[in-house]
Amino acid sequence: EPEVTQTPSHQVTQMGQEVILRCVPISNHLYFYWYRQILGQKVEFLVSFYNNEISEKSEIFDDQFSVERPDGSNFTLKIRSTKLEDSAMYFCASTRPRSLTYGYTFGSGTRLTVV
Amino acid sequence: SQQGEEDPQALSIQEGENATMNCSYKTSINNLQWYRQNSGRGLVHLILIRSNEREKHSGRLRVTLDTSKKSSSLLITASRAADTASYFCATESNTDKLIFGTGTRLQVFP
Numbered sequence: 492e493p494e495v496t497q498t499p500s501h502q503v504t505q506m507g508q509e510v511i512l513r514c515v516p517i518s519n520h521l522y523f524y525w526y527r528q529i530l531g532q533k534v535e536f537l538v539s540f541y542n543n544e545i546s547e548k549s550e551i552f553d554d555q556f557s558v559e560r561p562d563g564s565n566f567t568l569k570i571r572s573t574k575l576e577d578s579a580m581y582f583c584a585s586t587r588p589r590s591l592t593y594g595y596t597f598g599s600g601t602r603l604t605v606v
Numbered sequence: 607s608q609q610g611e612e613d614p615q616a617l618s619i620q621e622g623e624n625a626t627m628n629c630s631y632k633t634s635i636n637n638l639q640w641y642r643q644n645s646g647r648g649l650v651h652l653i654l655i656r657s658n659e660r661e662k663h664s665g666r667l668r669v670t671l672d673t674s675k676k677s678s679s680l681l682i683t684a685s686r687a688a689d690t691a692s693y694f695c696a697t698e699s700n701t702d703k704l705i706f707g708t709g710t711r712l713q714v715f716p
Contacts, residue, residue: 522702533709534649534694539702546702582648584704594639594651595704602646 493517497583497598504573504605512568512601514583523566524584524595525558527551534582540566573605610695610707618713625682627710629695630675636698638671638678643692643709652680652693685714 496515504510516523525537538548540558557569566585570577580602584595612629619625629638637656641649655662655671655678662669668681682689692711696704 524703526706534696534706536703536705541702549703580646584649594641594654595649596651597641597649599648 493596495583495585495596495598497581497601499601500599501602502604504603506575506605507572510570510573510603512570512581512583512603514566514568514598515564516566516583516585517596518564520585520587520596522546522586523558523560524586525568526582526584526597527579528582528600529579537568537581570603573603575605578603578605610697610705612693612695612707612710614710615708616711616713618715619685620715621685621687623685623714625685625689625712625714627680627693627695627712629678629680629707631678631695631697631705631707632676633697633699635673636700638669639696639698639704640667640669640678640680641694641696641706643694645691649694682712685712687714687716690714 498513523540526534528534536549538552539546555571559567580600582600583598586595587593610631637654639654640652642652643649653664653669655669666683671678690713692709694709695707698704
């Protein structure tokens with residue numbers, strides 16, 4: 492069964508450093524997403540991406556965050572200057588158009604620890 | 607305000623028993639989905655129910671949707687220890703995103 496692949500599985504970074512989280516969505520999916528989950532809390536929407544541009548973003552997704560689909564397969568989330576409160580599990584997801592039938596496929600996540 | 611709130615927050619049952627989790631939401635939706643998350647792992651899609659559907663089955667899972675009450679329930683029948691996980695409802699409206707509920711932690715004891 493096709494999977495969404497995320498790398499790395501765990502990243503430790505110093506406060507103020509830039510991090511790039513990588514994702515390879517399912518190849519025939521058209522919508523891509525980043526979500527995050529702070530330990531023990533709910534899953535929060537960050538950003539959706541369609542047709543090579545952001546289609547929606549949350550209040551969390553401020554100027555420190557950016558997303559890119561640099562080629563036909565990768566989808567990245569960049570945090571320019573990490574803060575302690577950015578420590579969380581980050582999930583990438585993809586879906587076919589409007590997911591009327593299929594639901595979203597999530598990757599296994601990247602655990603980001605900011606120290 | 608939260609789009610999805612679930613109850614109970616935690617549920618402990620014995621193997622073989624049924625587990626019922628409830629989800630309430632606030633806005634109109636296109637569909638409602640249920641996901642499972644094992645501790646520290648990714649989210650796995652379980653089942654999707656459209657706004658014009660009232661009930662859906664998949665294996666040991668049964669989902670109901672009441673759009674007049676803005677609520678849904680997930681029933682897992684004949685639970686197994688391997689069903690131990692957190693379960694989240696998530697709603698999709700006319701926007702490009704899923705909004706997740708707060709989740710129910712299910713513990714099934716052998």
